[in-house]
Amino acid sequence: MSLMVAPILQVTAPRLVRLEEVGKTFANGTVALTGVDMDVRRGEFLSLLGPSGCGKSTILRLLAGLTGPTHGWINWSEQEHELGFVFQEPTLMPWTSVFSNVWLPLRLKGQSRAVAKPAVMEALEKVGLAGFANAYPRELSGGMKMRVSIARALVTRPALLLMDEPFAALDEITRNKLNDDLVALKCELGATVVFVTHSVYESVYLSDRIVVMAPRPGRIVAEIEIEAPLPRAEDFRLEPLYVERCRETSAALHRAMSHEATL
Amino acid sequence: MTRREIQRYALPAFALIAALVGWELVVRVNQIEPVILPAPSLVLKTLIGDWTVLFRSLLVTLTITLQALIAATIGGALLALVFARFRWIEEAFFPFAVIMQVTPVISIAPLLLVYLSSGGAVLVCSFLVAFFPILSNTALGLSSVDHNLLDLFQMYRASRGRQLLWLRLPSALPYFLGGLRIGGGLALIGAIVAEIAAGSAGQGSGLAFRIIESGSRLNIPRMFAALVLISLTGIFIYLVLSALSYLLLHRWHDSARRRET
Ligand SMILES: Nc1ncnc2c1ncn2[C@@H]1O[C@H](COP(=O)(O)OP(=O)(O)OP(=O)(O)O)[C@@H](O)[C@H]1O
Ligand SMILES: [Mg+2]
Numbered sequence: 001m002s003l004m005v006a007p008i009l010q011v012t013a014p015r016l017v018r019l020e021e022v023g024k025t026f027a028n029g030t031v032a033l034t035g036v037d038m039d040v041r042r043g044e045f046l047s048l049l050g051p052s053g054c055g056k057s058t059i060l061r062l063l064a065g066l067t068g069p070t071h072g073w074i075n076w077s078e079q080e081h082e083l084g085f086v087f088q089e090p091t092l093m094p095w096t097s098v099f100s101n102v103w104l105p106l107r108l109k110g111q112s113r114a115v116a117k118p119a120v121m122e123a124l125e126k127v128g129l130a131g132f133a134n135a136y137p138r139e140l141s142g143g144m145k146m147r148v149s150i151a152r153a154l155v156t157r158p159a160l161l162l163m164d165e166p167f168a169a170l171d172e173i174t175r176n177k178l179n180d181d182l183v184a185l186k187c188e189l190g191a192t193v194v195f196v197t198h199s200v201y202e203s204v205y206l207s208d209r210i211v212v213m214a215p216r217p218g219r220i221v222a223e224i225e226i227e228a229p230l231p232r233a234e235d236f237r238l239e240p241l242y243v244e245r246c247r248e249t250s251a252a253l254h255r256a257m258s259h260e261a262t263l
Numbered sequence: 264m265t266r267r268e269i270q271r272y273a274l275p276a277f278a279l280i281a282a283l284v285g286w287e288l289v290v291r292v293n294q295i296e297p298v299i300l301p302a303p304s305l306v307l308k309t310l311i312g313d314w315t316v317l318f319r320s321l322l323v324t325l326t327i328t329l330q331a332l333i334a335a336t337i338g339g340a341l342l343a344l345v346f347a348r349f350r351w352i353e354e355a356f357f358p359f360a361v362i363m364q365v366t367p368v369i370s371i372a373p374l375l376l377v378y379l380s381s382g383g384a385v386l387v388c389s390f391l392v393a394f395f396p397i398l399s400n401t402a403l404g405l406s407s408v409d410h411n412l413l414d415l416f417q418m419y420r421a422s423r424g425r426q427l428l429w430l431r432l433p434s435a436l437p438y439f440l441g442g443l444r445i446g447g448g449l450a451l452i453g454a455i456v457a458e459i460a461a462g463s464a465g466q467g468s469g470l471a472f473r474i475i476e477s478g479s480r481l482n483i484p485r486m487f488a489a490l491v492l493i494s495l496t497g498i499f500i501y502l503v504l505s506a507l508s509y510l511l512l513h514r515w516h517d518s519a520r521r522r523e524t
Contacts, residue, residue, distance in 0.1 A: 065418070083418060085415065087414075093430070137515070
């Protein structure tokens with residue numbers, strides 16, 4: 001593997017979006033984010049890591065345009081980009097089937113059921129739920145619902161995929177499999193992924209770069225690059241680079257948490 | 264039959280029959296005059312004997328109730344949609360809603376009789392009581408859409424119309440059906456109350472009118488027979504609306520599903 005080439009490619013990768021001095025204060029006075037300076041590079045896998053309440057979901061919502069910053073700017077280097085969003089909760093429409101839930105983004109683009117069907121079934125296959133197309137969300141387990149939600153985000157083959165702790169409800173084996181599937185898919189689509197997680201190991205295994213955040217008020221405290229190309233094989237977890245980055249990330253996270261204790 | 268089924272169906276049926284038999288026995292053993300308390304058997308006999316008169320009254324009551332309920336359903340749902348779209352209209356409407364809801368129908372009925380024919384007054388009265396639960400439940404349903412789903416629709420740039428059709432309406436459906444079930448029961452009450460208020464002055468020939476008429480003629484068995492028909496009408500409306508609710512919700516909504524145990 002050409003481990004040496006990848007970092008150079010990433011450093012020169014063009015910027016997709018830049019957050020400058022971004023702050024978000026909610027109407028009730030909660031300062032969710034303050035002074036966030038961050039780039040998302042085109043085609044990278046970026047993880048947001050940090051303790052509960054540090055503003056990870058808020059950053060995703062800002063990137064998706066679901067809310068605006070109260071300070072600072074968000075500058076996109078391209079106007080139109082297909083978005084996929086996986087919410088922290090499955091967020092399915094309970095009144096309709098798994099198929100229709102995944103079909104929704106395409107339906108909103110005007111695709112009929114017949115036209116959308118191959119794409120919907122392909123997305124469901126990717127998350128291992130092709131057999132459940134006609135089930136209703138009520139009839140699925142928590143992890144299965146989450147996978148439907150992932151299929152829905154993938155069905156439009158988005159250029160930017162925003163995922164909020166998508167695998168938190170899954171067992172380790174399914175989780176590892178979906179981790180590999182996600183990276184494979186990202187490489188296939190050439191997509192940019194911003195991925196929120198609580199797991200140090202998951203973030204190091206998956207990411208080109210990790211942004212570590214601290215809470216109250218939410219801010220960035222560290223950025224860690226993982227200089228190994230994607231996709232990575234399972235034995236990446238045994239490499240010294242992986243171990244070293246896990247240690248580093250873990251230490252940064254500990255510092256982020258202790259910040260909280262002193263505030 | 265499982266123990267559960269016995270409890271669900273056989274037990275209530277048995278209790279009802281036992282009560283009727285007890286009633287019959289009390290009347291026969293004590294030789295109570297029919298003017299005071301008619302036995303169930305006599306009530307049944309009256310029901311069959313006076314069927315032509317009673318059935319005509321039943322049709323009148325049922326027609327008025329259903330007309331009022333349909334009008335209330337359409338009116339309530341449409342107004343709820345207007346409220347969801349224009350918040351200021353909802354706020355302007357608020358005092359009227361409070362006044363209409365806290366004022367007992369029976370007190371408006373005589374007033375309605377001043378302005379309207381007795382048939383019209385009964386219809387309006389029935390409409391008014393059924394209208395509010397449907398309106399307020401539907402309005403609540405339309406505004407309790409999952410915020411994340413709203414975000415999702417916004418992110419995919421769904422038009423207002425599609426958001427309404429594919430998101431708000433299905434979300435509001437269980438609330439609307441709950442309102443409809445309450446409204447169905449109230450529509451009957453409204454119709455009966457208005458007709459009683461109209462009293463002998465009305466040309467009305469609904470079931471409530473029969474009750475008053477029979478009362479003044481001391482025809483107590485017929486009074487009971489009319490009462491039985493009113494109860495059955497109420498049960499019929501409830502069952503139809505429950506069935507509708509079950510049909511529309513059983514695949515997805517907790518209210519219409521048996522809890523897994
Ligand atoms: N709609 C809101 N109104 C007020 N405060 C909010 C709102 N949403 C989030 N917050 C606050 O903003 C802060 C950041 O929230 P956010 O959901 O981004 O955290 P998070 O990092 O995603 O946490 P978790 O890991 O628990 O999901 C929290 O302190 C939270 O209380
Ligand atoms: Mg979150």
